[in-house]
Amino acid sequence: xxxxxxxxxxxxxxxxxxxxxxxxxxxxxxxxxxxxxxxxxxxxxxxxxxxxxxxxxxxxxxxxxxxxxxxxxxxxxxxxxxxxxxxxxxxxxxxxxxxxxxxxxxxxxxxxxxxxxxxxxxxxxxxxxxxxxxxxxxxxxxxxxxxxxxxxxxxxxxxxxxxxxxxxxxxxxxxxxxxxxxxxxxxxxxxxxxxxxxxxxxxxxxxxxxxxxxxxxxxxxxxxxxxxxxxxxxxxxxxxxxxxxxxxxxxxxxxxxxxxxxxxxxxxxxxxxxxxxxxxxxxxxxxxxxxxxxxxxxxxxxxxxxxxxxxxxxxxxxxxxxxxxxxxxxxxxxxxxxxxxxxxxxxxxxxxxxxxxxxxxxxxxxxxxxxxxxxxxxxxxxxx
Numbered sequence: 001x002x003x004x005x006x007x008x009x010x011x012x013x014x015x016x017x018x019x020x021x022x023x024x025x026x027x028x029x030x031x032x033x034x035x036x037x038x039x040x041x042x043x044x045x046x047x048x049x050x051x052x053x054x055x056x057x058x059x060x061x062x063x064x065x066x067x068x069x070x071x072x073x074x075x076x077x078x079x080x081x082x083x084x085x086x087x088x089x090x091x092x093x094x095x096x097x098x099x100x101x102x103x104x105x106x107x108x109x110x111x112x113x114x115x116x117x118x119x120x121x122x123x124x125x126x127x128x129x130x131x132x133x134x135x136x137x138x139x140x141x142x143x144x145x146x147x148x149x150x151x152x153x154x155x156x157x158x159x160x161x162x163x164x165x166x167x168x169x170x171x172x173x174x175x176x177x178x179x180x181x182x183x184x185x186x187x188x189x190x191x192x193x194x195x196x197x198x199x200x201x202x203x204x205x206x207x208x209x210x211x212x213x214x215x216x217x218x219x220x221x222x223x224x225x226x227x228x229x230x231x232x233x234x235x236x237x238x239x240x241x242x243x244x245x246x247x248x249x250x251x252x253x254x255x256x257x258x259x260x261x262x263x264x265x266x267x268x269x270x271x272x273x274x275x276x277x278x279x280x281x282x283x284x285x286x287x288x289x290x291x292x293x294x295x296x297x298x299x300x301x302x303x304x305x306x307x308x309x310x311x312x313x314x315x316x317x318x319x320x321x322x323x324x325x326x327x328x329x330x331x332x333x334x335x336x337x338x339x340x341x342x343x344x345x346x347x348x349x350x351x352x353x354x355x356x357x358x359x360x361x362x363x364x365x366x367x368x369x370x371x372x373x374x375x376x377x378x379x380x381x382x383x384x
Contacts, residue, residue, distance in 0.1 A: 037345065037353075037355075038345045038346060038347040038349065038355065039070045039344065039345065039347050040068070040069060040070040040342070040343065040344050041343045041344065041345055042332070042340050042341065042342055042343035043068060043069065043341075043342055044339075044341040044342065045068065047320075047335060047339065047341040048068065048318075048320065048333050048341040048342040049316040049317065049318050049320055049322070049333065049342075049363055050068060050366045051316070051363040051364050051365050051366050051369070052065055052066065052067055052073065052363070052364050052366065052369040053065070053066050053322075053331065053344070053361055053362070053363050053364075054066075054087070054088070054089055054361065054362045054363075054364065055324075055331065055346070055358050055360075055361040055362075056084050056086070056087040056097070056358060056359070057329070057346060057348035057356040057357070057358050058083060058084075058085075058356055058357045058358055058359065059083055059348070059350065059356050059357075060083060060084065060348060060356070061077055061078065061079050061080065061082070061083060061084050062075055062076070062077045062084075063075060063076045063077075063084070063087035063089075063095055063097065065089075065364075065369070066344075068342065070344055070347070073369070073373060074109075074373070076095040076097070076107050076111045077111055078097070078105065078107055078111055078113065080099060080102075080103075082099045082100075082102050083099070084097045084098065084099060085097075085098045085099060085100035085122060085123065085359060086098045086123060086124065086359050086360060088125075088360075088362060089362070089364065090106075090127060091368075093108070093109040093372045093375075093376060094106055094107060094108050094109065094114060095107045095111075096125060096127070096133075098121045098122065098123070098124075098125065099121070100121070100122045100123075101120045101121070101122060101138075102118065102120075102121075103116050103117060103118045103119065103121060104116065104117050104119065104121040104125060104133070104135055105117075109372070109376045110376075115161065117135070117159060117163050119135065119137050119157075120137050120138045120139065121135050121136065121137055122136055122137075122138065122199075123136050123198065123199040123200070123359075124136050124198075124199060124200050124201045124202075125201065126201050126202060126203050128158070128203065131160070131161050132158050132159060132160050132161070132166065133158070133159045134156060134157070134158050134159075134201050134203070134221070135156070135157055135158075135159060135201075136154060136156055136198050136199070136201050137154070137155045137156070137157050138152050138153060138154045138155060138194060139152065139153065139155060140152045141153060141172075143187065144172045145186055145187035145188075146187050150193075151172075151188070151193070151194070151195055152193055152194040152195070153170065153171050153172045153194070153195055154171040154194070154195070154196060154197070154198040154225075155168055155169065155170045155171065156168065156169040156171075156198065156201055156221070156223070156234075157169075167236075169221075169234060169239050171195065171196055171198065171225070172195070174234075174239070174240070174241050177240055177241035178225075178228070178230065178232060178241050178244050180241075181232070181241070181243060181244035181245070182228075182230050182244045182245065182246060182247045183247045183248070184228060184230075184247075185228070188227065188228075189227075189274035189275075191273055191274045192227045192273075192274060194227070195225075195227055195228075196225030196226070196227050196228040196230070197225060197226040197227040197228075198223055198224065198225055198226075199224050199226050199254050199255070199310075200222065200223055200224035200231075200254065200255050200256055200257075201221060201222075201223055202221070202222040202223075202256070202257055202258070203218075203219060203220070203221055203222075203236075204216055204217065204218055204219065204220045204221070204222055204233070204258050205218055205258060205260075206218040207258055207259075207260060207261070207262045208260075208261060208262035209258065209262030209263075209288060209289075210262075212262065212289070213289065215233055215235070215242040215243045216233060216243070216258070216262070216288065219236050220233050220234060220235055220236055220242070221233065221234040221236055222234075222256055222257070222258060222264075224253055224254060224255065224256050226252050226253060226254065226269075226272075227252075227272070227274070228246075228247070229246045229247045229248075229249075229250045229251055229252065229253065229272055229275070230244050230245070230246040230247060230250070230253075231244065231245060231246050231250070231253060231256040231264070231266060232244035232245070243288070245286070245288070245291055249268075249293075250266065250268050251268065251269060251270050251271055251272045251275065251276065251277070251278050252269040252270070252271045252272045252273075252308065252309075253266055253267060253268050253269060254267040254269060254310060254311050254312065255267045255311070255312045255313055255360065257313075257314070257315075259285070259315055262287075262288070263285050263286060263287055263288070263294065264285070264286045264288055265283065265284070265285055265286075265313050265314075265315055265321070266283070266284045266285075266286060266313070267281070267283055267311045267312060267313045267323075268281065268282050268283065268284055269281050269307060269308055269309070269310075269311055270282065270306060270308060271308035271309075277308070279302075279303055279306065280298060280299065280302035280303045280304075280305060280306045281298070281305050281306050281307050281308075281311060281325070282296050282297060282298035282302075282305075283296065283297040283298075283313045283321060283323060284296050295336075297321060297323075297334055297338065305325055306325070306327075307324070307325045307326045307327040307328065308327060309326070309327050310324075310326040310327060310357070310359050310360075311323070311324050311325065311326045311327075311360075312324040312326065312359070312360035312361060312362075314362060314363055316333070316363055317365070319335070319336050320333050320334060320335050320336065320341065321333070321334050321336075322361070322362075322363045324358060324359075324360055324361045326357055326358050326359055326360070327357050328355065328357070329345060329346030329348070329355035329356055329357050329358055330343070330344070330345055330346070330355075331343065331344045331346075331358075331361050332344070333363075346358060
């Protein structure tokens with residue numbers, strides 16, 4: 001989830017407007033040179049977005065908010081003895097963190113607990129305008145297709161602030177609907193203990209796509225199933241899957257998000273353990289109506305950008321794209337033409353000196369963060 005900010009959308013910035021020539025997708029290229037071990041390694045101030053960046057390392061219980069120079073301006077922490085899977089800020093300066101398979105919690109600016117729900121939450125959430133929260137949850141059940149053995153299946157639930165479940169969507173009940181749109185392997189590959197491994201839940205905003213086709217109307221839910229190489233749209237009112245795409249093109253994808261031009265930005269990891277391994281990651285912009293890739297970013301050489309298990313992408317207001325090469329603990333911002341204009345290597349290190357992985361990172365508008373800092377003060381930056 002990335003909320004629709006009042007000042008500038010944190011996830012739904014303007015389309016980069018890259019040109020597509022002769023019917024083929026324009027391709028951005030990245031060249032990676034020698035790097036220091038950690039911190040900001042590339043900074044081109046006149047070319048990168050000036051927003052603040054939020055990230056949380058996979059082996060910690062801390063979320064860091066940093067400026068372009070990598071200086072921490074704020075942090076949240078709520079030690080529970082369990083590492084955080086994902087953390088994201090709300091428009092009021094609160095932070096929502098997911099402790100995988102344990103709970104989802106909300107902290108205020110000073111890391112005081114505001115709300116929590118014990119559940120098998122994982123990967124993503126979306127805070128709705130009415131204060132309710134969509135959360136990706138899961139539960140173990142007898143394999144619904146083989147009727148033997150256990151399979152952990154995803155469920156998307158809507159929770160009220162007092163933790164009542166007012167809507168839910170069970171993935172296995174909609175497999176047939178997904179199969180109407182894409183090639184779906186049922187029963188699932190035995191290699192996967194969970195299905196379909198949903199890693200994204202986003203409520204669609206109003207957009208040209210919404211006005212053109214009711215499948216993409218505001219309020220419907222965009223999801224991503226990594227183990228089925230599929231992104232799709234759920235009609236919220238009926239729960240029916242009304243659109244899906246991906247197999248044959250995507251491998252283990254993450255974080256599709258609707259752009260203001262009605263296109264979808266998708267993190268295509270490049271590996272599905274049960275199908276095949278491409279060996280490199282790319283970021284795609286898809287026109288969902290023609291199911292046509294209109295822009296893609298991959299490195300040069302391609303294998304120099306590869307995060308097989310996790311990752312994130314965000315289109316910024318200046319047309320650049322903010323990317324997390326999560327498995328290696330690397331964040332970078334790339335222009336529409338492929339120039340790296342900002343890069344950070346995660347300064348959170350393991351005891352052996354290796355960089356910690358992270359899941360997602362988010363860039364927030366500078367004016368938005370400056371207003372929070374002015375309101376709350378430049379709070380703790382050293383609490384562990």
